[in-house]
């Protein structure tokens with residue numbers, strides 16, 4: 001892929017294809033002519049240069065920016081800090097405990113904490129609860145009690161309660177599936193592919209493979225799919241397993257709503273990073289050739305980029321950590337990010353006490369805090385994952401170059417597919433494409 005850039009105009013050209021340009025601030029995508037591509041490459045042409053300058057400085061009134069004020073609308077709750085698996089790449093202390101096992105969260109302490117956050121919200125929008133662990137389905141009674149309380153407290157208010165869970169999928173008993181139905185849960189099941197891969201990366205504590213159990217659970221889950229929010233299959237890929245294409249082939253036997261491919265937070269080697277990008281591009285090519293835009297958008301990454309481009313909505317924050325999102329650990333400590341749990345220096349509160357001073361360091365838009373102003377992908381990326389940055393550089397606000405490289409390469413891919421899918425509706429074609 002060749003890339004050319006002048007200020008906020010970036011042009012990409014895949015081998016044998018026509019060049020496509022992207023306006024980084026206005027989130028516009030357009031075909032450009034050979035001549036304009038050459039001008040971007042340094043060939044002097046004052047007329048075309050002024051076309052580029054004009055486009056670059058244009059302010060598109062249709063573009064909006066998704067701002068995040070400090071208003072906690074999402075709580076991720078560790079209902080347990082224990083797990084029945086021992087995944088090779090577990091970032092929660094290696095065993096789901098974050099270094100301090102806790103079998104069950106105290107529901108008695110959690111309900112007043114929920115009330116505290118619910119009382120602060122106006123009667124509008126959505127309040128999201130995400131159940132994680134360890135393995136959250138080791139404590140289904142806790143999930144039910146918390147969800148029932150939130151439903152009760154939002155009833156009669158114009159505030160929508162929404163529930164999600166991230167589970168390893170080994171405990172999807174009839175009773176647990178019933179619970180997920182009851183709360184119309186968005187369910188994300190972690191599985192890294194077929195047994196030959198997943199049994200190695202996600203074994204049970206006793207060393208046996210977990211895949212057969214997960215597949216049994218998935219069958220039950222898909223049997224009641226219409227009564228759940230959504231179902232996502234989620235894989236984490238490490239240097240030991242970069243088989244995203246194989247995972248995708250495995251995933252497609254299930255009628256999931258979305259697929260999520262995550263690069264392991266702790267792998268910092270270039271080869272693994274490059275393999276991830278290559279495999280993601282191959283997954284995209286297979287998805288697009290077999291099912292066009294619909295299949296491509298089942299992959300969360302591509303769906304997010306397509307949505308941003310369609311709505312021309314800029315994002316300034318990769319996630320809501322410390323702004324709209326807080327994490328409650330199994331001892332009711334508060335953190336800004338799930339991966340901060342167990343790190344006392346990152347604690348931002350306890351119970352119903354939140355340290356505003358601790359949250360102040362998350363107040364700025366991430367693209368500013370992380371100095372992303374010169375990155376062409378800033379309004380699609382939003383400054384990146386602070387935890388991934390910190391794993392590589394020791395600071396949440398100092399970027400992990402490998403992350404940025406992966407992110408931008410995959411954004412390019414997404415933009416090129418977006419152009420293919422929107423061939424006919426891009427107004428800019430007529431303005432800039434025919435020069």
Ligand code: SF4
Pocket residue numbers: 367370371372375376377378379381382383384385399403404405407408
């Ligand atoms: S790709 Fe890197 S530099 Fe660009 S916005 Fe994301 S984190 Fe910032």
Ligand code: SF4
Pocket residue numbers: 318319320321336337338339384385386387388
């Ligand atoms: S910083 Fe990264 S890991 Fe933490 S909440 Fe945000 S996206 Fe998730």
